[in-house]
Amino acid sequence: MLNFTFKNRTEILFGEGQIQEVASRLPENARVLFLYGGGSIKKNGIFDDVSAVLQSATVTEFAGVEPNPEYETLMQAVQVSRDNQVNFILAVGGGSVIDGAKFIAAAVNFDGNPWDILVSGAEFSETLPIGAVLTLPATGSESNGNSVVNRRETAQKRAFGSDSVQPMFAVLDPTYTFSLPPRQVSNGVIDAFVHVIEQYLTYPVNAPLQDRFAEGILHTLLTEGPKALSTPQDYDVRANVMWSATMALNGLIGKGVPQDWATHMIGHELTALYNLDHAQTLAIVLPSLMFVQREQKKTKILQLGERVFGITGEDEGRCLDLTIKAVQDFFEAMQVQTRLADYQIEKRSIDDIVANLEKNGMTALGEHGDIDLAKARQILNLAA
Amino acid sequence: MLNFTFKNRTEILFGEGQIQEVASRLPENARVLFLYGGGSIKKNGIFDDVSAVLQSATVTEFAGVEPNPEYETLMQAVQVSRDNQVNFILAVGGGSVIDGAKFIAAAVNFDGNPWDILVSGAEFSETLPIGAVLTLPATGSESNGNSVVNRRETAQKRAFGSDSVQPMFAVLDPTYTFSLPPRQVSNGVIDAFVHVIEQYLTYPVNAPLQDRFAEGILHTLLTEGPKALSTPQDYDVRANVMWSATMALNGLIGKGVPQDWATHMIGHELTALYNLDHAQTLAIVLPSLMFVQREQKKTKILQLGERVFGITGEDEGRCLDLTIKAVQDFFEAMQVQTRLADYQIEKRSIDDIVANLEKNGMTALGEHGDIDLAKARQILNLAA
Incomplete structure (x- = not known):
């Protein structure tokens, strides 16, 4: 066996109804970026569940994170996060939304060109904490620190990773996957x-x-x-x-x-x-x-x-x-x-x-x- | 499947030589209770390895934690910890030493009779952080929040558990088990x-x-x-x-x-x-x-x-x-x-x-x- 270090900081909240646990895990005076994808969560009730547990927080919605999340889209979300002084990201979706949240979390307080985080491993700090509500079991992104971002403009798909952008908690409710295509x-x-x-x-x-x-x-x-x-x-x-x-x-x-x-x-x-x-x-x-x-x-x-x-x-x-x-x-x-x-x-x-x-x-x-x-x-x- | 929540806060440091990682994981101005059992670690070199990584800390040794750790012994260690204003416990041994460390960590700042932690689930706070150096693979105590304490006087063996006494890190060096009987x-x-x-x-x-x-x-x-x-x-x-x-x-x-x-x-x-x-x-x-x-x-x-x-x-x-x-x-x-x-x-x-x-x-x-x-x-x- 090879030597290793292992720690996983994500708290898994597994099972039907676990969305209720989210409210107690937000920071005080939470200013939440509610990040999601193409809008399917508005049809299957997840949007309403999430909105309900965010009632006591200040919420900024950002929709439209693509499968293979696009750098340009995420940079818009970075700007929105800065404009609204967001202090927490709640990523509701599959691996793309959660990967996107990690990049946003790293880029918001980054001095310089955030593309460097992806192409040259530029160091970042003061990341935003993330919570995840998983709607598509696939990537494991809800419980690791890895992220992959796509840039169509240059036909590049690049990864970065850090413990500091790993979600603090992840809601895994199997009923949230019932309506997946x-x-x-x-x-x-x-x-x-x-x-x-x-x-x-x-x-x-x-x-x-x-x-x-x-x-x-x-x-x-x-x-x-x-x-x-x-x-x-x-x-x-x-x-x-x-x-x-x-x-x-x-x-x-x-x-x-x-x-x-x-x-x-x-x-x-x-x-x-x-x-x-x-x-x-x-x-x-x-x-x-x-x-x-x-x-x-x-x-x-x-x-x-x-x-x-x-x-x-x-x-x-x-x-x-x-x-x-x-x-x-x-x-x-x-x-x-x-x-x-x-x-x-x-x-x-x-x-x-x-x-x-x-x-x-x-x-x-x-x-x-x-x-x-x-x-x-x-x-x-x-x-x- | 039943609903559950899961998080494990212990950082596993696995493999030969990982003891070296301990120094960087101690608190600043560390005042360490170096807790161990019957003294076998003095014969197999582990004591020396641990002492070396604790060089820059203030160290109080406490030896003699028994297999099935004894309440009376642990209460002596609680007193020693108070007397020396310990702010970290390094448990070097098997499950008994690590279980003992958890009880000490909970009892040091406990107002009242610490026996109540074991028999009536009394609540405690301000626990001391613990690190573990495992010498006997068996109980899993190095990576959970459970502890079992024995009291021969009353023929009782009682358990308690809390995330707050789970070790922050655990060194698992297989060579440290070579000399086990x-x-x-x-x-x-x-x-x-x-x-x-x-x-x-x-x-x-x-x-x-x-x-x-x-x-x-x-x-x-x-x-x-x-x-x-x-x-x-x-x-x-x-x-x-x-x-x-x-x-x-x-x-x-x-x-x-x-x-x-x-x-x-x-x-x-x-x-x-x-x-x-x-x-x-x-x-x-x-x-x-x-x-x-x-x-x-x-x-x-x-x-x-x-x-x-x-x-x-x-x-x-x-x-x-x-x-x-x-x-x-x-x-x-x-x-x-x-x-x-x-x-x-x-x-x-x-x-x-x-x-x-x-x-x-x-x-x-x-x-x-x-x-x-x-x-x-x-x-x-x-x-x-």
Whole structure:
């Protein structure tokens, strides 16, 4: 096992009705930025629930944070926060809204150009505290300090992270996910699944508990994910998906083990260039990456096959193939397609994707740092 | 799944050499109570490591916290802390030392008789912050707010708990466990194993992820526990046991599911009356409790058998028996005996144990509250 430090400061408020706990967790004289996305929360009752618990606070609404939150939009929210002397951000939505809140929290009191936080790791302080009300289980953003921001203008999708922007609390009410469109449910399950894979499918370091935890989340997503599509009003199914997605990326399962994240880095370029959903990019890249890295990841792919998919046998090559196919089949069963062609991205576009990887310095990806531009091209060709 | 709130404030510092991180985590002008047990840390180098990182602090040593920490001893430490205006407690040891630190932290600024904290849930405030350096993986005390204190004078073993006495940080260095006597290694593995069982072996509430996590810890303890006895200098084995014991009782796996804890409550009386090791009491009580509660716990015992011990078959009764026996066999394989007679406790002593349960109000134990004094007697008779 590798050395690690671990602490998670987010208080999880899990279950139906937990929104009631929010009022007691706001700062005194709260001046809240109520941040949300496209307005679906006005149709499903969440907006009203949140408004009710914010009654004693001064509230500034900011709507319109996009999936893959846009830098320009977030900078407008930064200005609104400054104008209204906001002292707390309540992010109501999925990973994009919460990621956006983190950037706003870091940028509000930042001297200089906030873009530097994303591109050159500029240091920031005096961040605003954040609370999250999760409506889309997927990214784990509600319980970690990571944020990804998109800038369409320059076709760049960049990440930053800090404990200081991790939410203080997160409301996880499974009923808040009942009205999600199937596409978002599918995306969420796949996103969480790949988060686990990025922290699990590397090379063994004799960390059996981390392996079992990762396999436990994968198992749960495999079983509950399809049910979330077929029986969308099943509270327990939604609860199990929600808790799995949080546990997939709250930092725990990746402690003491090597991590990969190449699928995410390559996927980010697909979103930046072609505006694909984040989970769609993962579903495209992961199976091909597993195939190209099958030798480096052999022990763990075989373990994944045996323990999670029940694939056993003496022919290692066949077990590897079957396991990779099982992952791809799961994505397709969750109604997310796994080839570039499925999204009308032609083979000749691969040059642009590789060029973007190079521009963003993504030239030595993966747990061994051995996914260079040539290998990335190989992965993308295989996914064509 | 049941509703829950979850937050864990302890920063885990895991791995060889992490003691170095302690200095930067002490308060300014630190006046530290350096609390430890019987002095084994003076033989294995841990005392020197700790002293080195405390160089810039004002340090008051307090040695002699017993296994099952004694109220009278801890009250002496409270006086020493007051006399020396201590503002931080560094607990170096196993669960007993850390549990003791929590009581001291709560009692130092308590107006009134601190015994009330243990027997009548008296409220306390202005607790001292605690750091832990773990030398015995077992109780999970390093990463939770629970404490159990013994009072031999009145044959009482009582618990209290509060987030405010949970350690701020915990150093988990597997090399610090290399010199543990085999009996303590065994006790620790069994203690952690039973902590998981208390939060898992109840009734199903459709919480598959919690089940998988619990089974993952049990698997790891079953595999690594015996290796910790046979190859005591194996770093990874010790690391895996250590991380498992922390995860067994840091609050996570019990969230959203019913919990039992009857084995612990009955076991506490065995320690209070006969001074048995805590783990010995668990090894005595659990198999018999499983047998007596086999109908109430049937679904989960069968799941434990199948997933953790590989016990399957059409005859449910036989699977139940084999699973209970597998648990008992594991305890015996870890060299901890499982019958009252093994510890020279005669059958007629059961009256005293039951009387003590009654005195302490332990008359409706377990996840259904259905373990009354008659059932407790039945369990103890079976364990005779």
